[in-house]
Structure formats: C-alpha cells, structure tokens
Amino acid sequence: MTVQHKPFAITLDVGSSHLNKTGSWRSMRPVYVDRLPPCNKACPSGENIQGWLSLAEEKDYQGAWRLLTRDNPFPAVMGRVCYHPCENTCNRGQLDVPVGINSVERFIGEQGLTHNWQFHAGEDTGKKVMVIGAGPAGLAAAYHLRRLGHQVTIFDAAEKPGGMMRYGIPKYRLPREKLNAEIYRIEQMGVTLVLNHAIDNIERSQQEGNFDAVVVAIGAQKSTHIDFSGQSSIPILDALSVLRAIEMEKRNPLIGRVVVYGGGNSAMDVARTAIRMGAQDVTVISRQEEAHMSAHPFEIKEALEEGAQLLCLRAITEINGQVITLERLKTSEEHHSGHSHGVATGELETISADVVVLAIGQVLNDDCLSATPKIVVKNHTIEVNNMMQTGQDGIFAIGDAVPSQRSVTTALGHGKKVARAIHAWLNGKTYQPAPQNEVVTLDKMEPWYYSDAPRTVQPHLESMRRKNGFAEVLGDLDQDHATYEARRCMSCGNCFECDNCYGICPDNAITKLGSGKGFEFKYDYCKGCGMCEAECPCGAIAMVTEDI
Amino acid sequence: MTQKNTAEQTVKFYQTGTFTVGNRLLDEEFRTVQATEERSNSIDSGHRACQGCGQALGARYALDTAMRVTNNKIIAANATGCLEVFTTPYPETAWSIPWVHSLFGNVASVASGIAATLKAKGDSETRVIAQGGDGGTTDIGFACLSGLFDRNDDVLYICYDNGGYMNTGVQRSSATPGGARTATTMPVGEHPGSSFNTGKFLPAIAMAHEIPYVATASVHDLHDLERKVEKAMSFRGARYIQINVPCPLGWGSLPAHTIKLARMGVESGLVPLFEAEYGELTQSTKIRYQIPVEDYLKAQRRFAHVLKPANVAQLETIRALAEKNIKRYALL
Known part of the structure; x- marks a missing residue:
C-alpha cells in the first residue's frame, strides 16, 4: 500500500x-x-422467584418447579398457605397491582403433583442427621440435608407428619391430600420418618442412633393461658388443641355460642373452623382495633363474610357461669414492639357463651431440652447463633422454637439454612452465605415499556358455600391465567x-x-x-x- | 413483518407489551427489525455522531426497516447535514447501503432523478429514499421538496427533525420550537429564545400537497416507527416521514436521555404522532401516559429560561400548543 x-x-x-x-x-x-429483585429479597425461604416466574412465562413448568424446589420443597402447600411477603414488595405494585406470585407458585406446585415430579437425593456422604419434629422446619431441613447427601431420620410425637401445617392450618386453606403428597415426596428421597415417637433426651437419642448432628425443630407447642377471675361453668380451651381435635376428628368442642379470644391468624382459624363445624354463633374478641390485629386482613375479611362477629378493643375481665364480662379499651397512642395496646376505660359489658377458645399465642415446650443443659432457653425460645447452632456443639435449632417470624415460609427458610450450616459443620467448615446483589428498585427501571395488565383474580368460593364444609376457599389458576400472571412479572434486575x-x-x-x-x-x-x-x-x- | 395477533401471540405480549424492541417470548416474525440479528445496520459502528445521537438511531431504524421491506433494494440520497457529516468523513463511510451525498438544498431533486433513472431502466423493485435534517428540509431544501411532492415522484423523503442546525453550531431553523435557545436565538431580551408563531410544521405542508402518505414518528416508539416506514413503502409516489430525533448537544440534554426525551415530547403532546393519506388524517398514536410539558422542558437546557417565573407567558404558550396538538390530532 x-x-x-x-x-x-x-x-x-x-x-x-x-x-x-x-x-x-x-x-x-x-x-x-x-440485581436482586425485591420479591427474592423478601422471600423468607429465599426462593428465586423472578427465576422460576421467567421459566413459567416460557411454559417450562418443570424447569420452574425444579428451580422453585431448590429452595422450597412444598410449592403446592406454600402456594396456598404462604402469606406472600414477596407480593408486598413487588415493584409492579407501584405501577398497578403486584404479580400474583403465590397463585403461580400454586399452579407450579400442582403441575409437580400432576406429573409426579420427584426430588433426587445427593451423593451419599455417610453422615447421619437426626431431626426432631416433622413440621415445616424439620421437613425442610431433612429435604435439604438429603439433597446434600446426608442420611436423615425425623422423629415426631404426633401420629402424622406436617406439624402446624396439619394441626394448625385448617383444611379449607390446605387440603390434606396436597400436604400428604408433598411430604411423601420428601420421604421418597430416602428420609426416614419415625412417628408417635417423642424425644425426651436429645443427647441420649443422638448417641443411640449414632447421629452426627441434630436439628431441633419442635415448634412452639405450649399454648399461652390466662386464668380469668370468676366462677366459669363453660370450657376454656386453647386454639391449638381445638384445631388438633378437629383435625384428628375427635369430639367437636365448638358447639353453641363460641367466643374466640385473640386477634391473630389462629383466632381466625378457630372462628372459621367453628362456623364450619356448625357453631350457633361465633364471636372473636380482640384487644386491638381491627387495623392493628395481627391476623392478615384477608383472614379477617373472609371470617366476617362467613358470619363471624368481631368485637375489637375489648378485654375479657371475668367469666361467671356462661357470662363473660368484657371491658372496653381505647386505642393508646403508645406503640410497643409494633403492637398498639388498648387502654382500659372501665366501661363493662357482658356476653354469653358456651365455650371460650383462647388464641393468644404459643410458646416453646422445652420439656425435651432439660436433659441438655448447654441448650439455652431464653424468653421461651432456644438461643442459637447465626448458623442456627445451639450452645451444644452439633445440635442446631430452627423454626418457631427459635426467635423468628413464626410463619411456615420462615420455617422452610430455616430448614434450608440449617442444612447448609450442618453440611459445612460436618465438613469442618463454617457456612458462608453468598453475598447478595444490590436490590433493584423501580427508579433503576424504565416501566414505560411494560404494558398495563390487570392482575388475575383467583377463583374464590362464595361465602355461603364455605360455611358448611371444609372445601378449599381459593381455587387454582388454569394454565392460560397462570401464564398471563407469570408474564406480568417485570423481571426486575435480571x-x-x-x-x-x-x-x-x-x-x-x-x-x-x-x-x-x-x-x-x-x-x-x-x-x-x-x-x-x-x-x-x-x-x-x-x-x-x-x-x- | 406484519403485526399479526393470533390468540397465542396475544398472551405473550403481557410482560412488556409491544413496547420493547423485542421479546424473547415472541416468535421472530413478530419482533421488530431492530430485534433481529440479521438487521442491515445501514449505518454501522464507527460513525462520529455525538454520544446518544437520536438521528443516528432514527436513520438506522428507518433504513433498516426499508431494507427489510424491499429485500435490500434501496438507494438513499442524503442532504448535507449532521447525518452526512458524521457518517462519511473521507475516507471512511458508515453506510452499508447504496448512498449518495447531495448538496444541502437539493436532495429531493437528486432523489427524483434517481427515481426517474430507475423508471427509465424499467427497475420497479429498487426504491429511493431521500433524507435530510430539518434545516435541509424545511429551509434550504424546501423548494426542491415541494417540487417532489408536486410531481408525486416515487420517493420516500425522511426528515430527521432535531429542531436546528446542530452540526454547524446549533443555529435556529424554521423547525426550531418556540422559546428554544439556539446560537441565533439566545435567551435574552423581551422575547428570549426562538420566536413563537413562526416556523413551519412540514408534515402539515406535506399533507396540503395531498401526497399518498405522510407520517410523524419518534425514536422512542420503535414499533410505531417501523410500522410507518413499512406502510410508506407500500405506497408508490411521494411520501414524507418526519422523525423526532433528540439532539443532546443542541437541546442541552444528557446523552442517556435521548429516548426518554423523545418519549416525553410525545407524551406531553408537543410532538404529535399521526399518519395521513392523500391529505387526510387517518390515524394518530395515542399518548400512553400524559405528562406535563414542564417535565419535558425541564430536561433540556435550551428551555431553561422558559421555566423562570418571568417567562411564565412562554410556558403558557407552550402548554397551549400541546393542548392544541392533543385536540387537533386526537392524541388522548
């Protein structure tokens, strides 16, 4: 050139x-x-929600199911009972309405059951782990440990597995065949379930069974009780034993005029169960005003639709014969630990009842821990470090038994975390969680490109049809609607x-x-x-x- | 490239609708030309347009679509202006299509000549496109363009409107919007910026010639733009498309905001998107989310003085213009 x-x-x-x-x-x-989508960040089970929604958008349901169940082995259950904190943080909520993540999860879970997709155990490590409690935390821990290749045996005192999923959540929210199927799938991985077997000395059982590590997932099984003044002639029961009795089809204690004392989800569960069991009338008494009740608004709404009465800002002061004396409270401006406490006004009123059910909380039953002094119980919960390990080396504790949010989803998240911690511990290491990416907020996105797409409404059973049986209240999305709903996802950050x-x-x-x-x-x-x-x-x- | 709407495809639009360039859920045939790996890249990398140039983008959008529609049989004539300068500094060219540079004012006539030659040769497949900026179109090339319309020559004329002579240092053209600061309309004196009630809105003038097809488009809405170019290529005779192309240099805006500004111009009502056939308005593109004109003006330094309290009358005039457009072109 x-x-x-x-x-x-x-x-x-x-x-x-x-x-x-x-x-x-x-x-x-x-x-x-x-970037980290806010739904993933908010999920107590740590699901990659954006990831599995993306696969569901492409109608790759098995792919979605596999990705989802990497974190949560109960999609059909959680698609029903999770209170979906993911949806509360969904960026789409700032544009129109959050993506119906929970309803799509349920659809994916149903696909898994329909097609009988199975989990696979990891390569055998030769290590043995004992799990105490076959509730959501214990089952999730067993599932994740099995995936990592460890031998797992779960012991539970009840005659059927599932813990609060079975004995706490009524059938109209969680049909038992779904629960049974998803638990059975975990058993199919080679997890051994020993039922009707209470553990009273953890260390002894550990030694007898030659277990390398122990997961204590015993929940919070002891109901809080109040002794009211007066001479009561009616039964005063607690929510947990009532729900358990109904589940086990024992004699129905919810007869006549039922008064439920408490403002949480358990109170709503009891009230709605009482309606279904044919109670004459059902009254829920809450110390908080409705807006501050800890029950989820949809639970309150559905209970009221079904005919429950709600008396807010009232406290039971005494019970004489069948007459309950209530004191009216007024809202206090002071907030303590997120709850507003009513202040006594001295104004009294009375109602009559045939049965009172207390739904005012549950605490840890620590009977089985007394033989293991290194496990420290404080404020009715087991003290654990950030790896969920108790004061006793090799004994870990998770779920409602430790300080936590006390939801099924949180319990599942604990199950995953403890499995990873134990896996590392068994290998002489300390589990290091992967660093999280930066959360993507709407200001980092350009929402103009997303078209308006109103949320799909899940089929919802009429209140008249709900009252006389335990038929499921919420229905399934069909494939078209599930696809539509999945495609409302904006794929934030990915x-x-x-x-x-x-x-x-x-x-x-x-x-x-x-x-x-x-x-x-x-x-x-x-x-x-x-x-x-x-x-x-x-x-x-x-x-x-x-x-x- | 026709936009079909089968039931299956309708379902697939929900995540992003039709507003993104492509969508992995869509069949290839339903995506834009720009979404394909096979697009012609009529203007290729290495051109010397400023960062975030709206014109480089608009020209590639329009020409790639025309290439697709004609099976790569187009010849483009190009008036002097930014587009010519930044693509062809000797000895490089960014064009991957047959392209000829004309004088500043005669691109319409050069294109007419090419069309006449093709006709004489009996070539009815190869199509001709003339392109220029708003200066070369509304001012310097206006007579030649009007002649092209008058003769109804088989040419698609594309005007990339950035509202001024940007490449020579941001002087006012007859397409500069009222109130805008340019080098020749400084924001000083009693009437700061470009004067109001002067200038030319060429799409309306083109419509007055009753040519087969007139359309306005914007770089923010690619689907709309590609559809209009495709439609224009379905007509024979003179056609005119004016594409709104923000200019970071001339408008005093961030390079990253080029598409955003194009979108805001349309959504404020100041840039009406419509189509006309044989002089009659046939369709307008609706505003999706209307915004106040201030939001649009605020993002551009050329309008900074308009937002000062002393110049509230100018702001009112601009607001009234947006309202007039919305009414006249039924934008809501």
Whole structure:
C-alpha cells in the first residue's frame, strides 16, 4: 500500500467506519448486571422467584418447579398457605397491582403433583442427621440435608407428619391430600420418618442412633393461658388443641355460642373452623382495633363474610357461669414492639357463651431440652447463633422454637439454612452465605415499556358455600391465567432478553448472542452514552466509570 | 413483518407489551427489525455522531426497516447535514447501503432523478429514499421538496427533525420550537429564545400537497416507527416521514436521555404522532401516559429560561400548543 495514491493530506485507506474505534471516547462503560429483585429479597425461604416466574412465562413448568424446589420443597402447600411477603414488595405494585406470585407458585406446585415430579437425593456422604419434629422446619431441613447427601431420620410425637401445617392450618386453606403428597415426596428421597415417637433426651437419642448432628425443630407447642377471675361453668380451651381435635376428628368442642379470644391468624382459624363445624354463633374478641390485629386482613375479611362477629378493643375481665364480662379499651397512642395496646376505660359489658377458645399465642415446650443443659432457653425460645447452632456443639435449632417470624415460609427458610450450616459443620467448615446483589428498585427501571395488565383474580368460593364444609376457599389458576400472571412479572434486575439495549444503541455497539445467551457490548465502538442503561426496562445494566 | 395477533401471540405480549424492541417470548416474525440479528445496520459502528445521537438511531431504524421491506433494494440520497457529516468523513463511510451525498438544498431533486433513472431502466423493485435534517428540509431544501411532492415522484423523503442546525453550531431553523435557545436565538431580551408563531410544521405542508402518505414518528416508539416506514413503502409516489430525533448537544440534554426525551415530547403532546393519506388524517398514536410539558422542558437546557417565573407567558404558550396538538390530532 503506497501513500502516493492517496489524495492530499489523507493518510488512511478508503474503507468502512469500522476503522474508527469510537470506544476511545468513553468515560463510562455499560455492564450487564444481575440485581436482586425485591420479591427474592423478601422471600423468607429465599426462593428465586423472578427465576422460576421467567421459566413459567416460557411454559417450562418443570424447569420452574425444579428451580422453585431448590429452595422450597412444598410449592403446592406454600402456594396456598404462604402469606406472600414477596407480593408486598413487588415493584409492579407501584405501577398497578403486584404479580400474583403465590397463585403461580400454586399452579407450579400442582403441575409437580400432576406429573409426579420427584426430588433426587445427593451423593451419599455417610453422615447421619437426626431431626426432631416433622413440621415445616424439620421437613425442610431433612429435604435439604438429603439433597446434600446426608442420611436423615425425623422423629415426631404426633401420629402424622406436617406439624402446624396439619394441626394448625385448617383444611379449607390446605387440603390434606396436597400436604400428604408433598411430604411423601420428601420421604421418597430416602428420609426416614419415625412417628408417635417423642424425644425426651436429645443427647441420649443422638448417641443411640449414632447421629452426627441434630436439628431441633419442635415448634412452639405450649399454648399461652390466662386464668380469668370468676366462677366459669363453660370450657376454656386453647386454639391449638381445638384445631388438633378437629383435625384428628375427635369430639367437636365448638358447639353453641363460641367466643374466640385473640386477634391473630389462629383466632381466625378457630372462628372459621367453628362456623364450619356448625357453631350457633361465633364471636372473636380482640384487644386491638381491627387495623392493628395481627391476623392478615384477608383472614379477617373472609371470617366476617362467613358470619363471624368481631368485637375489637375489648378485654375479657371475668367469666361467671356462661357470662363473660368484657371491658372496653381505647386505642393508646403508645406503640410497643409494633403492637398498639388498648387502654382500659372501665366501661363493662357482658356476653354469653358456651365455650371460650383462647388464641393468644404459643410458646416453646422445652420439656425435651432439660436433659441438655448447654441448650439455652431464653424468653421461651432456644438461643442459637447465626448458623442456627445451639450452645451444644452439633445440635442446631430452627423454626418457631427459635426467635423468628413464626410463619411456615420462615420455617422452610430455616430448614434450608440449617442444612447448609450442618453440611459445612460436618465438613469442618463454617457456612458462608453468598453475598447478595444490590436490590433493584423501580427508579433503576424504565416501566414505560411494560404494558398495563390487570392482575388475575383467583377463583374464590362464595361465602355461603364455605360455611358448611371444609372445601378449599381459593381455587387454582388454569394454565392460560397462570401464564398471563407469570408474564406480568417485570423481571426486575435480571435480563429477560427484550432486545432493548441491542435495538436502541445508536452506535450498534451491542452483539446479540442469540436466544438464551444474552448480549455483549462491543467496547471498541461503545461511546458510553448510557442510553442502554436508561432504557433497560428491568434495570439489568449498570454504568461504571472507566479507568483512564 | 406484519403485526399479526393470533390468540397465542396475544398472551405473550403481557410482560412488556409491544413496547420493547423485542421479546424473547415472541416468535421472530413478530419482533421488530431492530430485534433481529440479521438487521442491515445501514449505518454501522464507527460513525462520529455525538454520544446518544437520536438521528443516528432514527436513520438506522428507518433504513433498516426499508431494507427489510424491499429485500435490500434501496438507494438513499442524503442532504448535507449532521447525518452526512458524521457518517462519511473521507475516507471512511458508515453506510452499508447504496448512498449518495447531495448538496444541502437539493436532495429531493437528486432523489427524483434517481427515481426517474430507475423508471427509465424499467427497475420497479429498487426504491429511493431521500433524507435530510430539518434545516435541509424545511429551509434550504424546501423548494426542491415541494417540487417532489408536486410531481408525486416515487420517493420516500425522511426528515430527521432535531429542531436546528446542530452540526454547524446549533443555529435556529424554521423547525426550531418556540422559546428554544439556539446560537441565533439566545435567551435574552423581551422575547428570549426562538420566536413563537413562526416556523413551519412540514408534515402539515406535506399533507396540503395531498401526497399518498405522510407520517410523524419518534425514536422512542420503535414499533410505531417501523410500522410507518413499512406502510410508506407500500405506497408508490411521494411520501414524507418526519422523525423526532433528540439532539443532546443542541437541546442541552444528557446523552442517556435521548429516548426518554423523545418519549416525553410525545407524551406531553408537543410532538404529535399521526399518519395521513392523500391529505387526510387517518390515524394518530395515542399518548400512553400524559405528562406535563414542564417535565419535558425541564430536561433540556435550551428551555431553561422558559421555566423562570418571568417567562411564565412562554410556558403558557407552550402548554397551549400541546393542548392544541392533543385536540387537533386526537392524541388522548
């Protein structure tokens, strides 16, 4: 190539602009990132919700089920009973209505049951772990430990497994065939269940069974009781034993005029169960005003629809014969630990009842712990470190027995965490949770690109039909609606291959790698204008400063 | 590239609707041209447009669509202006299509000549596109353009409207919006910025020529833009598309905000998107989420003075213009 053929003052050959590497103009460079969607962050079980919704959008239900059950072995159960904190934080809620994550989870769970998808145990490690309690925490711990290849035996004092999922959550919210099927699937992995077997000395049982580690997942089984003044002639029961009796089809204690004392979800469970068992009338008495009751608003709403009466800001002061004396309370401005406490007014009123059920909380029954002094019980819960280990080396505790939020979802999350902690401990290591990505908020996204799509309403049984049986209140989504609902997900923080960056780059400086492979920046040409970051609908691009 | 709506495809739109460039849930045939790996990249990497150039984007959008529709048989003539300057500094070219540079003012005539030649050669497949900025279109090339419309020559004229002579240092054109600061309409004196009630709205002038097809488009709504180019290519005769292309340099905006500004212009009502056939308005693109004009003005330094309390009358005039557009073109 000789210079003399070029026109005056021209040193370059005629050619494509590709020779001009405009990337040298750049002071900021775009990079693809995975940010943490708020739903994933909020999930007490640590589900990758955005991930499995994405697979559900593509109608890859088995893929979605496999991804979901990496964290939670109970999709059909949790799709019914989870109070879905994920939906409360869903970014879509700021645009229209949160994605119905729970209803899609249920659909995925149902797919798993219909197609009989199974879990697989990990490669055998030769280690043995004993789990005490076959509730959600214990079952989840067993599942995750089994996945990691450990031998697991669960002991439970009850005649059937499931813990509070069976003896606390009524059938109209959780049909038992779903629960049984999902527990059976865990047994199928090779988890041994020993029922009707209470443990009274943990260390002795551990030694007898040659277990390398122990998970204490005994829940909070002791009901809080109040002794009222007066000469009561009616039975004063507690929520847990009432629900257990109904579950075990023993004599129905909910007859006549039923008064339930408490403002939480257990109170609603008892009230709604009493209605279904044919109680003459059902009254819930709550010390809080309705807005501050700890029961979920939908539980209160459904209980009222079914005919329960609600008397708020009242306390039972005495019970004489069948007459209950209530004192009216007024709302106090002071808030203590998130609850507003009523202040006595001195105004009294009376109602009559045939049975009173206390639903004012449950605490740890620590009978089985007394033989193991190194396990410290404080404030009615077992003290554990951040790896869920008690004061006794190799004995871990999880679920309602330790300080926690006390939900099934939290219990499942504990099960996963303790399995990882034990796995590390058995290998002489300390479990290090993976660092979390930055949470993606709506201001990092460009919601203009998402079209309006109203939330799908799950079929809901009429209140008249609910009262005389334990038929499930909420229905399933069909496939079309589940797909629609999954596709309402905005995929916050994670690329969903919308091609926006590829399409809007004025410098054609992005390579599309093909379906499922994402994109790549051509830094030779990227001028760093930042348009791809600004127009990424889901916030999966970040601009970082160049080292110059 | 027709937008079909089978039941199956309708379901698949929910996550992002049709507003993103592509969507992995859509069949390839339903995605935009820009979403495909096979797009022509009529203007390729290495061009010297500023960071975040709206015109580079608008031109690639329009020409890639025309290439797809015509099976890659287009010839483009290009008026002098930013687009010509930043794509073809000798000896490089960013064009991957047959492309010819005209004078500043005669691109319509050059395109007419190419169309006449093709006709004489009996080539009815190859189509001609003329393109220029708003200066080369509304001011300098206006006579030639009007002549093209008058003769109804088979040319699609695309005007990339960024509201001024940006490449020569941001001077006012007859498409500069009222109130905007340019090098020749500084925000000083009694009437700061570009004057109101002057200038030309060329889509309306094109409609007055009763040519087969006139449309306005914006770089923020690719589906709408591609559909309009495709529609324009389905007509024979003179057609005119004006694409709103924000200019970070001339507008005093962030390069990253180019598409956002295009979107805000449309959603405030200041940039009406519509189509007309043979002089009659046929369709307008509705505003999805209406925004106050202030939000649009605030993001641009050229309107900074308009938002000062002393110039509230200017703001009112701009607001009234948005309202007039919304009413005239039924944008809501």
